[in-house]
Amino acid sequence: MAQKVLTMRKIKEILRLKWVVGLSDRQTGASLKIAHSTVGEYVKRAERAGLDWSQVKNMTETELKERLFPVKKSDPEASPQPDWQQIEVELQSRGVTRMLLWQEYITAHPDGYGYSQFCEHYRRWGKRQEKPVLRIPKKMGEEAQVDYAGQTMTVIDPKSGEIIKVQIFVGVLSASGLIYAEAHLSQSLPNWLRAHVRMFGFFGGTPRILRIDNLKAGVSKPNFYEPDLNPTYHELSVHYGVAVIPARVARPRDKGLGENAVLQVERWVLAPLRKERFFSLHDLNQAIKKRLAWLNGRERTNKAPSRRTVFEQHEKDTLQPLPAYSFDYLEIKQAKVHIDYHVSFEKHKYSVPHKYTHQIVLIRASERLVEIYHHDQRIACHVRCNKRGYSTEQEHMPANHRWYLDWTPQRFTRWAQQIGPSTETLIAAVLESRRHPEQGYRTCLGILKLADPDILEAACKLALDRGVYSYRAIKRLIETKKDVLEANSQPETAVHEHIRGQEYYT
Template sequence: MFCLRNQEFMASLKRSMRQIHMAGEKVFVDYAGPTLLLTDRVSGFVRQVQIFVGALGASCYIYAEGHLSQSLPNWIAAHVRMFEFFGSVPAAVVCDNLKSAVNKASRREPVINATYQNLADHYGTVISPARPYKPKDKAKAENGVLIVERWILFRLRKRVFHSLAELNQAIAELLVDLNNRPLQKLPGCRREAFETLDRPAKQPLPASPYQYEEFHKARVGLDYHVEFDRCYYSVPYQYKKQDIELRITASTLEVLSRGRRVASHARQFGIAIVTVPEHMEAAHRHYGLWQPDQALAWAEQVGSHLRQLMAQLLNDTKTHEQGYRLHNMLKGLAKEFGEDRLNPACQRAIEIGATSVSNVRSILRNQLDRWSRLKKNARKPTSSMTMFAAHSTIIEDQKHVKSGNITQIA
């Protein structure tokens, strides 16, 4: 009865096509189902370790290592070390449809993770995901996982490991023994087949090692900054409210718009705001980069009395905004009444103790800035007509002083 049922089951199975793998053509990668354990020396906390496995198509040469998770950084790092272990790069990488490799699984047009695709571009290889729910597409990976489970994981199952480096060292030692074991149906071993078939046919490693990069989509805010990992980075203000792409490495963050780099920053950690002055609008840049030294330098060019008044006013301010407004108000007076009148007006304000911008404006409106000039002229010998004119002007100023507008100044 058993043989009859088995024959019926075998007759119901679909036919399978035998796959022929060319030398140096493909490497099949996957994670093993069983895991190993890491035990903390102090707390005794136990963590599971995921086992990454890669197997070449022609020679069945195997690579394996342990990870704390199947996250994207671990997935990429495993490929880099696998290529270094092989000493060359195959033409294609056949993987499963895990999230670290494929963003959208599809039988015809799968969407590859941008970081994974960037790795493939760096090494000059192609990512070829297996079809969903079709394990026979990566039969070499499944067979390689089975061999690793039998000849490595089974032999390490009772050992206690306290660090990932210690565990990977044990895997590497057993990996040498696994690849040197004689094949059952073929002459030689996996290492000899690799040296004969795959290594000569594969392309060499690139000159520089791969630098890990992540890609994220983002949208520029109204303040022309983008946020990543609680840090804010500036973008040229022309790109506000636009969709962009971030390329992140361990040390840099680049902003890409339609494949073109528009900004680059040193990566920050924690909470930070990074703003490049060239990315700001002119008005924002003028306000954001304003310093009291700029105000004092401008006042020095106009005159010593303006500088003295400016220094006194800035000394009394408590915020950056107050100083910026004082600077702009005095520059407005210089534009309205002229710089040649502003300095004498500041001198008059200092003499009478009316050291505020509104008082300087009142002095200019009522032309009391001439008071200092008339006093200087009065000390010089002049003709009778000039003295009479000066005397008349002083009398006129005194009338203004008695008026309501100037009483509050004097």
């Protein structure tokens, strides 16, 4: 008997030639170009099944097959059926293999399936569990899918020699299959958004739908029914007029085209570059660009047109036009205004009008500017600073704070000059005695407000002679009339050499 079963149509012809025409086995075999022994085997099989030509000629191919090749019913007692559902669960555990589960099964049922039959029945069970797949034809210009490749590439820092892993972003137009890819340092939100901008530029337009994986850069909170988009990613989608649809969690077929594009990039772009060394992202992306041009331009299986050809002829004109200007990446976050009427962003603090203290505001930061909004109204704008510190606009400050901000050594020195030379010398001494002049501002302010100019000047003369410069000491001098009168009668105090004058602070 031949190993390969003949078609029912040919078997029926064998029986007709034998039983109706009356040919020998050799003549029948020669007519049908099969071995004469095969003819004999099929005739015997039909006879064992109790068939004759009057029955066979009216049978369908299915009925004839069931009579000639009856399915052997397995004896459940002879081969106990494993719990395939439990085996499916067990295989999810680390280190558990089909061989291990079969050994446990055969120990419990020595008369059970052998290992190969065990695996075959498990495979058949798995096939029966698969749900039907809905094939949805893709409309031209309708959708693009984006994802990151699992495979990474490396760039060598030319100065330090450090090897840096870089991520590979992949996007594909679902209808034509045109693929875009680029390398960048991380899967951060800025890189994610800028890759989209360059991808849209590569396509020369935008699709109506973007289907994405549940990456943190794109989806801030994955959910089967209502996934939350990252707010900045939402801004990009609005700018380009696309609708973003995240793939359902644990539904790989939702992004099947994207994953296939990733596979194509890994196989035909990254693998050929694996032995090359790159010393900058620019060099790597130039190499990716060349390989990508080849991938998009090659004919596909069965001599189907290339991705580039299908795109140029059918999809290019169906894309939405690009907006007049590219999307400017904005980092967007909510913040609460501190009691000092500043908000914190990237380790730097930016002022807002003081009336918004304790209010919740929205920060929109580009590479150059930091804008702050309250209820959709812009209340502040600063040049972005990437260092620790403060950016403060004086008009944001309360009046008393602006007045305090005007306190400088020069201001106190000019004020003291207007009163008299002794007062000027004493104020300079107070500022000099502090490690930082700012630490003496309140003392200077208190002294200069103690009394009328003539009394204060006399008190400062006496204080300089006695070598006392504190607010409390001068206040006591003024309160003692005798000391003040004595101070008025004394000659003008010379300027001490160790005291810095106004010129030091100008």
